[in-house]
Amino acid sequence: MSAIIQHLANALSVGSLYALMAIGYTMVYGVLRLINFAHGEIFMMAMYIVFFGLTMFLMPWYVSFIVAILLTAALGVAAERLAYRPLRDAPRISILISAIAVSYFLQNLATVLFGGRPLTFPQVPLFTSMIDVGGARISRLLILTPAVTAILLIALQYLLKRTKTGMAMRAVARDYDAARLMGVDLNRTIAMTFFIGSSLAGVGAIMWGMKYPQIIPTVGAMPGVKCFIAAVLGGIGSVAGAVVGGLALGIAEVLIVAAAPALAGYRDAFAFVLLIIVLLVKPTGLLGEKTTEKV
Amino acid sequence: MKKAMRVLAFALAALTLASAAALAEDTVKIGIFEPITGATANGGAMETQGYDIARELFPTILGLPVEFVVADSQSDKVVASNAAAKLVSEGVVAVLGSYGSGLSMAGDPVFSEAGVPALTATSTNPMVTQGEWYARICFIDPFQGTMLARYAVENGYKKVAIFQDIEADYAVGLVTYFNNEIKNYPDVTVTSTGNFVSADQDFSALLTEALRNEPDVIFTSVQNGTSAGLIIKQARDLGYTGPIIGGDTLDDSKMYELAGAAASGVVFSTFCDADQPANDLLKSFLDAYHAKYGEDKKPAAPTIMCFDAYLTIKNAIETAGTIEDKAAIRDALFATSGFEGAAGTITLDESHNAIRPVVFMQVQDDLSPKFVKMIEP
Numbered sequence: 001m002s003a004i005i006q007h008l009a010n011a012l013s014v015g016s017l018y019a020l021m022a023i024g025y026t027m028v029y030g031v032l033r034l035i036n037f038a039h040g041e042i043f044m045m046a047m048y049i050v051f052f053g054l055t056m057f058l059m060p061w062y063v064s065f066i067v068a069i070l071l072t073a074a075l076g077v078a079a080e081r082l083a084y085r086p087l088r089d090a091p092r093i094s095i096l097i098s099a100i101a102v103s104y105f106l107q108n109l110a111t112v113l114f115g116g117r118p119l120t121f122p123q124v125p126l127f128t129s130m131i132d133v134g135g136a137r138i139s140r141l142l143i144l145t146p147a148v149t150a151i152l153l154i155a156l157q158y159l160l161k162r163t164k165t166g167m168a169m170r171a172v173a174r175d176y177d178a179a180r181l182m183g184v185d186l187n188r189t190i191a192m193t194f195f196i197g198s199s200l201a202g203v204g205a206i207m208w209g210m211k212y213p214q215i216i217p218t219v220g221a222m223p224g225v226k227c228f229i230a231a232v233l234g235g236i237g238s239v240a241g242a243v244v245g246g247l248a249l250g251i252a253e254v255l256i257v258a259a260a261p262a263l264a265g266y267r268d269a270f271a272f273v274l275l276i277i278v279l280l281v282k283p284t285g286l287l288g289e290k291t292t293e294k295v
Numbered sequence: 296m297k298k299a300m301r302v303l304a305f306a307l308a309a310l311t312l313a314s315a316a317a318l319a320e321d322t323v324k325i326g327i328f329e330p331i332t333g334a335t336a337n338g339g340a341m342e343t344q345g346y347d348i349a350r351e352l353f354p355t356i357l358g359l360p361v362e363f364v365v366a367d368s369q370s371d372k373v374v375a376s377n378a379a380a381k382l383v384s385e386g387v388v389a390v391l392g393s394y395g396s397g398l399s400m401a402g403d404p405v406f407s408e409a410g411v412p413a414l415t416a417t418s419t420n421p422m423v424t425q426g427e428w429y430a431r432i433c434f435i436d437p438f439q440g441t442m443l444a445r446y447a448v449e450n451g452y453k454k455v456a457i458f459q460d461i462e463a464d465y466a467v468g469l470v471t472y473f474n475n476e477i478k479n480y481p482d483v484t485v486t487s488t489g490n491f492v493s494a495d496q497d498f499s500a501l502l503t504e505a506l507r508n509e510p511d512v513i514f515t516s517v518q519n520g521t522s523a524g525l526i527i528k529q530a531r532d533l534g535y536t537g538p539i540i541g542g543d544t545l546d547d548s549k550m551y552e553l554a555g556a557a558a559s560g561v562v563f564s565t566f567c568d569a570d571q572p573a574n575d576l577l578k579s580f581l582d583a584y585h586a587k588y589g590e591d592k593k594p595a596a597p598t599i600m601c602f603d604a605y606l607t608i609k610n611a612i613e614t615a616g617t618i619e620d621k622a623a624i625r626d627a628l629f630a631t632s633g634f635e636g637a638a639g640t641i642t643l644d645e646s647h648n649a650i651r652p653v654v655f656m657q658v659q660d661d662l663s664p665k666f667v668k669m670i671e672p
Binding site: 265 | 461489490497501507525
């Protein structure tokens with residue numbers, strides 16, 4: 001029994017981490033039709049910012065977290081301003097290549113700035129201490145992660161559905177040119193999308209770091225790919241889909257490890273297999289809308 | 296613009312040629328073949344410290360200054376093969392490294408084909424030295440795995456939970472030899488084998504499954520200290536209080552950093568113990584190490600072993616008396632016998648592996664490893 005609770009808690013916390021990052025992919029895709037390949041690297045940078053905030057500048061954890069989230073968001077906006085905006089009217093493939101370039105640039109920048117040796121994400125005991133739940137020993141983080149994700153999701157839904165900025169984002173996502181003609185400030189709206197997506201990646205990075213404390217310049221690569229999978233799985237472009245995709249991926253991974261520990265090493269491969277199966281059956285993803293290609 | 300580029304390219308080429316010509320004759324180029332970045336970077340850094348101190352204390356070979364040519368394998372077997380090729384094309388006299396048997400094995404065919412002698416200080420998988428150009432100054436895993444299994448048996452552990460990094464040739468090999476020995480004791484069983492990959496950081500699902508069988512001991516076979524540290528930390532967090540053992544890769548500062556207080560009591564096998572100054576060489580190594588990296592830092596065994604590896608290759612080149620004839624250097628290297636290193640006497644057998652004892656260490660409450668016992672082969 002306790003083992004089942006343990007597995008469930010693991011699945012839920014991994015899944016909600018994936019969901020947080022997948023939202024970033026899906027929102028950017030929604031407004032720009034761009035797979036932001038640099039999202040994983042922005043996530044990686046957030047981990048380094050927290051690390052240096054806590055260990056070098058000796059900030060209290062809450063200050064360091066807020067600084068990291070804001071800086072990460074600023075980094076996302078800067079990437080958009082410098083690498084994507086100048087290419088907005090270029091063919092779609094150019095901006096995609098530019099995203100890959102930003103990803104490699106950030107990875108190598110981190111190697112140069114912070115070195116190739118792994119650093120250890122500082123532990124904040126308030127979040128990482130263990131508690132007993134029905135005979136299972138669970139880190140507080142395991143409960144906190146889904147809770148934070150849920151709160152952020154509600155806030156995001158409010159922003160998208162009830163505010164002017166949100167309405168502008170939805171308008172841009174629906175029809176880019178029509179939104180512009182109707183007086184939506186495109187630059188501001190797109191920057192805002194990157195701001196929100198990147199700050200969610202920042203929150204994800206903090207919780208990721210407390211759960212998986214090793215930081216290396218390539219630390220964002222695998223989560224980046226996984227969350228991209230989660231976004232596609234759920235139906236890219238849909239925020240609810242990203243959450244469903246993230247949770248599905250997290251649960252599937254933990255189930256595989258629990259059911260067949262000998263196969264646990266192939267956990268990452270299963271994510272891809274799952275993606276292929278879902279796409280074969282439902283090409284638009286679990287919650288994806290069927291869109292007709294605009295001519 | 297085009298013209299400027301051409302001039303620049305020309306100047307660069309001329310500069311490269313000039314510097315190559317200037318360096319060709321008056322240095323001994325030694326290739327450093329290590330993971331400088333990536334998941335195993337801490338292992339590469341520990342080894343590089345050893346080479347650096349050795350070169351500081353013994354800066355010349357045959358009267359010529361030693362130049363290190365570093366190639367980063369990025370902890371990746373494919374990149375490792377390219378890094379090895381880079382060293383060969385740079386014209387190194389010999390190669391030192393790598394940390395991680397799988398990475399060394401990736402370099403082996405390249406060094407064999409080019410005829411460049413290579414020497415690893417810590418790659419323990421038996422396959423590493425199968426080629427005709429690779430030697431090592433450490434023991435091999437059939438010995439280490441057997442001794443770890445016997446350690447478990449001697450301590451009366453009946454149920455063993457194994458965790459292995461299936462990406463690493465070293466880790467899989469070590470478990471194979473461990474299991475081979477365990478089979479000889481019918482009352483000792485392996486209750487679970489959890490597989491993971493080097494980049495994994497969440498072992499809670501694997502541990503939850505393993506702990507259901509109530510093992511007496513957890514055996515971690517890992518590629519780097521990071522995995523070990525996380526397994527140890529997460530096992531203790533899940534309420535496991537029993538013993539944890541592992542091989543030489545646990546001798547890594549990352550293990551202590553990640554496991555913290557949970558590391559206390561962990562037992563691992565390794566190559567040597569820095570607390571036992573057996574000879575003057577170890578003492579001078581330790582003095583230099585403390586001066587460079589801080590008084591409170593205790594060098595891990597791989598650092599001391601790499602110090603010895605540098606001295607061994609230096610000895611081989613000087614015995615051969617040439618930096619041109621690589622076959623002669625290799626023959627001198629393979630013939631190393633009774634050579635005094637900081638970590639003990641180095642004698643290579645006919646398969647160019649060193650015959651040396653394995654040391655068991657136990658982590659104390661202050662997170663420093665303490666000598667438990669030494670087993671001669």
